Amino acid sequence: xxxxxxxxxxxxxxxxxxxxxxxxxxxxxxxxxxxxxxxxxxxxxxxxxxxxxxxxxxxxxxxxxxxxxxxxxxxxxxxxxxxxxxxxxxxxxxxxxxxxxxxxxxxxxxxxxxxxxxxxxxxxxxxxxxxxxxxxxxxxxxxxxxxxxxxxxxxxxxxxxxxxxxxxxxxxxxxxxxxxxxxxxxxxxxxxxxxxxxxxxxxxxxxxxxxxxxxxxxxxxxxxxxxxxxxxxxxxxxxxxxxxxxxxxxxxxxxxxxxxxxxxxxxxxxxxxxxxxxxxxxxxxxxxxxxxxxxxxxxxxxxxxxxxxxxxxxxxxxxxxxxxxxxxxxxxxxxxxxxxxxxxxxxxxxxxxxxxxxxxxxxxxxxxxxxxxxxxxxxxxxxxxxxxx
Amino acid sequence: xxxxxxxxxxxxxxxxxxxxxxxxxxxxxxxxxxxxxxxxxxxxxxxxxxxxxxxxxxxxxxxxxxxxxxxxxxxxxxxxxxxxxxxxxxxxxxxxxxxxxxxxxxxxxxxxxxxxxxxxxxxxxxxxxxxxxxxxxxxxxxxxxxxxxxxxxxxxxxxxxxxxxxxxxxxxxxxxxxxxxxxxxxxxxxxxxxxxxxxxxxxxxxxxxxxxxxxxxxxxxxxxxxxxxxxxxxxxxxxxxxxxxxxxxxxxxxxxxxxxxxxxxxxxxxxxxxxxxxxxxxxxxxxxxxxxxxxxxxxxxxxxxxxxxxxxxxxxxxxxxxxxxxxxxxxxxxxxxxxxxxxxxxxxxxxxxxxxxxxxxxxxxxxxxxxxxxxxxxxxxxxxxxxxx
Numbered sequence: 169x170x171x172x173x174x175x176x177x178x179x180x181x182x183x184x185x186x187x188x189x190x191x192x193x194x195x196x197x198x199x200x201x202x203x204x205x206x207x208x209x210x211x212x213x214x215x216x217x218x219x220x221x222x223x224x225x226x227x228x229x230x231x232x233x234x235x236x237x238x239x240x241x242x243x244x245x246x247x248x249x250x251x252x253x254x255x256x257x258x259x260x261x262x263x264x265x266x267x268x269x270x271x272x273x274x275x276x277x278x279x280x281x282x283x284x285x286x287x288x289x290x291x292x293x294x295x296x297x298x299x300x301x302x303x304x305x306x307x308x309x310x311x312x313x314x315x316x317x318x319x320x321x322x323x324x325x326x327x328x329x330x331x332x333x334x335x336x337x338x339x340x341x342x343x344x345x346x347x348x349x350x351x352x353x354x355x356x357x358x359x360x361x362x363x364x365x366x367x368x369x370x371x372x373x374x375x376x377x378x379x380x381x382x383x384x385x386x387x388x389x390x391x392x393x394x395x396x397x398x399x400x401x402x403x404x405x406x407x408x409x410x411x412x413x414x415x416x417x418x419x420x421x422x423x424x425x426x427x428x429x430x431x432x433x434x435x436x437x438x439x440x441x442x443x444x445x446x447x448x449x450x451x452x453x454x455x456x457x458x459x460x461x462x463x464x465x466x467x468x469x470x471x472x473x474x475x476x477x478x479x480x481x482x483x484x485x486x487x488x489x490x491x492x493x494x495x496x497x498x499x500x501x502x503x504x505x506x507x508x509x510x511x512x513x514x515x516x517x518x519x520x521x522x523x524x525x526x527x528x529x530x531x532x533x534x535x536x537x538x539x540x541x542x543x544x545x546x547x548x549x550x551x552x553x554x555x556x557x
Numbered sequence: 558x559x560x561x562x563x564x565x566x567x568x569x570x571x572x573x574x575x576x577x578x579x580x581x582x583x584x585x586x587x588x589x590x591x592x593x594x595x596x597x598x599x600x601x602x603x604x605x606x607x608x609x610x611x612x613x614x615x616x617x618x619x620x621x622x623x624x625x626x627x628x629x630x631x632x633x634x635x636x637x638x639x640x641x642x643x644x645x646x647x648x649x650x651x652x653x654x655x656x657x658x659x660x661x662x663x664x665x666x667x668x669x670x671x672x673x674x675x676x677x678x679x680x681x682x683x684x685x686x687x688x689x690x691x692x693x694x695x696x697x698x699x700x701x702x703x704x705x706x707x708x709x710x711x712x713x714x715x716x717x718x719x720x721x722x723x724x725x726x727x728x729x730x731x732x733x734x735x736x737x738x739x740x741x742x743x744x745x746x747x748x749x750x751x752x753x754x755x756x757x758x759x760x761x762x763x764x765x766x767x768x769x770x771x772x773x774x775x776x777x778x779x780x781x782x783x784x785x786x787x788x789x790x791x792x793x794x795x796x797x798x799x800x801x802x803x804x805x806x807x808x809x810x811x812x813x814x815x816x817x818x819x820x821x822x823x824x825x826x827x828x829x830x831x832x833x834x835x836x837x838x839x840x841x842x843x844x845x846x847x848x849x850x851x852x853x854x855x856x857x858x859x860x861x862x863x864x865x866x867x868x869x870x871x872x873x874x875x876x877x878x879x880x881x882x883x884x885x886x887x888x889x890x891x892x893x894x895x896x897x898x899x900x901x902x903x904x905x906x907x908x909x910x911x912x913x914x915x916x917x918x919x920x921x922x923x924x925x926x927x928x929x930x931x932x933x934x935x936x937x938x939x940x941x942x943x944x945x946x
Contacts, residue, residue, distance in 0.1 A: 306826055306828070309828070310827055310828070434827055435824030435825065435826075435827060435832070435836060435839070435845070436824065436825070436826055436827075437695055437824075437825055437826060438699060438823055438824060438825075438847035438848065439695065439698070439699070443824070444847070447824060447845055447847050450824070450839070450845045451844065451845050451846075451851070455840070456824070456836055456839045456840050456845065457840075458827035458833070458836050459827065462840070
């Protein structure tokens with residue numbers, strides 16, 4: 169999945185660095201830029217600690233990094249993520265979502281990923297739906313409705329897997345048979361919150377569970393805060409559904425704004441403290457949205473992001489080989505069931521369905537009840553395909 | 558009250574014209590501009606109907622105007638409004654609210670007015686609060702809270718006296734002991750809706766009941782629609798509290814927008830059809846507001862509109878003589894009860910209180926519990942007054 173990417177030395181070093189630096193550590197980001205991942209790791213693990221080129225932090229902090237570097241065991245971490253069916257995606261990998269580069273020195277060192285779909289492809293068509301943990305029934309309803317409505321329109325619903333709004337948004341997307349990404353503030357093999365064990369397992373099965381923290385790491389207050397910047401950067405826009413003043417969801421929205429992403433809010437009663445933060449946002453730069461259609465209208469039509477007839481941005485050549493096989497298993501005319509397509513592509517039906525959702529989100533295929541067919545305006549880059557199977 | 562104004566011939570002619578032309582008739586407005594009120598009336602009542610300078614309408618419509626002109630009895634109408642303690646205010650009168658001139662050819666020919674306060678002064682500090690007749694309890698609550706909150710801040714709450722949001726806004730202002738104006742789509746002596754007989758009577762007693770239609774005239778659908786433009790033009794801004802798509806309240810908001818007034822909306826649940834119109838407005842030019850403080854912040858501070866230290870816009874010289882007497886009855890230092898002030902001004906206590914609210918809304922006086930005192934930054938135009946009684 170992380171094919172066509174970086175060297176295993178680079179990947180191993182980056183995996184180690186995710187255990188050394190907390191998410192968003194800009195000092196680490198600057199050193200990484202300067203020395204490269206293996207070079208930085210070598211400097212952090214060097215025996216003699218006297219003269220060092222790692223400047224800009226106090227000795228005590230540098231000592232902390234060194235202690236963590238000594239304890240890091242990236243091979244074990246990579247094995248652990250593989251054990252849960254995951255992988256470690258790095259800048260330079262074909263699957264790396266390049267919009268994260270907008271975070272500059274705070275860009276994640278790499279992302280631990282569970283789930284079959286291609287993160288880069290999904291991120292291109294993703295919208296964040298976030299909000300209060302202790303939301304009202306109204307907030308939960310709106311989050312679920314947005315989750316399913318966006319998923320039905322081919323958007324990937326991204327959230328933080330928390331109780332309340334986050335969970336309702338993920339569930340809405342799953343219920344619509346759509347795509348959803350959970351960005352965790354802990355290792356992708358750690359279940360947090362516990363009460364969402366089943367939900368997170370379903371997301372890992374049908375969608376993507378991702379995070380910056382290495383396997384086994386637990387969430388902290390600051391990790392939740394820093395996780396929000398990844399949600400904001402990864403997506404085309406952030407919708408806030410119920411948020412009190414100064415809440416984490418508003419922080420995500422502000423991050424999104426700073427990054428030039430769309431920032432949206434769902435209104436509620438002016439008498440509700442849980443809508444007060446959203447209304448504050450809407451009195452500023454945020455755009456008021458009341459349903460998935462309005463969100464989709466704002467963040468862009470399917471056509472805007474789907475591989476285009478003229479440009480080379482997402483030609484079929486860039487598709488993962490399995491995805492391409494699934495695409496080529498679709499009939500030239502008319503629709504086919506997932507089972508038939510899986511047979512043609514030589515994959516399991518589950519695998520084929522996952523790929524079909526991916527292709528759908530990229531504008532290559534259309535759903536037709538239970539069946540799938542080539543999109544009428546499917547991109548043709550990589551060879552004319554339509555009209556003959 | 559309409560002192561310093563126009564000739565009685567002009568007033569009589571305009572009174573007649575309010576019976577001939579429907580509110581907002583731009584043909585009438587153009588003719589009025591061209592011939593003046595007495596000249597236009599003379600042309601409409603002239604015996605020979607052959608060659609006329611009244612061009613731009615079909616013969617049938619002109620015939621309709623002539624029939625109404627024949628039946629008009631402005632002396633009777635003026636007597637009827639006087640009988641209910643009212644007056645007829647025209648452009649050129651000192652009490653005329655000049656912001657109505659922004660309506661161009663659709664400017665009211667004159668306004669029939671019941672109530673003691675000076676319309677011009679009140680209009681300068683007025684905000685419209687409008688919305689659905691069949692509002693929810695939430696809408697009624699918000700309208701009442703805005704009505705009282707704005708009134709407490711010295712703003713004049715203007716609305717249409719309808720059931721639902723309008724009524725709640727008026728009642729909120731009255732409950733706060735504040736100022737409110739009802740703009741009717743019928744004669745100011747006609748009670749519509751019937752169920753608001755008591756409310757309208759209270760507004761006429763404590764505030765102002767105004768309208769374009771002569772005494773006895775009843776509302777029609779188009780008169781409701783055209784009434785909205787007066788609410789929009791008269792006020793500094795319009796707040797919409799609950800409105801369905803394509804509702805009259807939204808029309809008022811759009812009028813306000815066109816006239817360069819502030820347009821605001823109170824959000825509600827995205828699931829409520831009665832908030833759908835407001836949300837549409839907020840997705841456009843409208844500003845989301847959740848309480849009176851936010852409205853007041855937007856439309857301007859008391860200081861913005863209060864007579865200013867430097868400019869001559871609203872100097873004390875322009876105050877109605879009774880208002881000035883009440884102002885001069887306030888002690889130079891400290892506060893006084895309404896009773897004492899009334900004694901000093903030689904008015905009834907009710908009269909004094911009405912004037913004090915007017916002065917309050919203009920920034921001349923401040924409330925201090927039950928008592929009143931000169932504002933610290935009261936305007937001094939018209940002669941230094943502070944520091945010595």
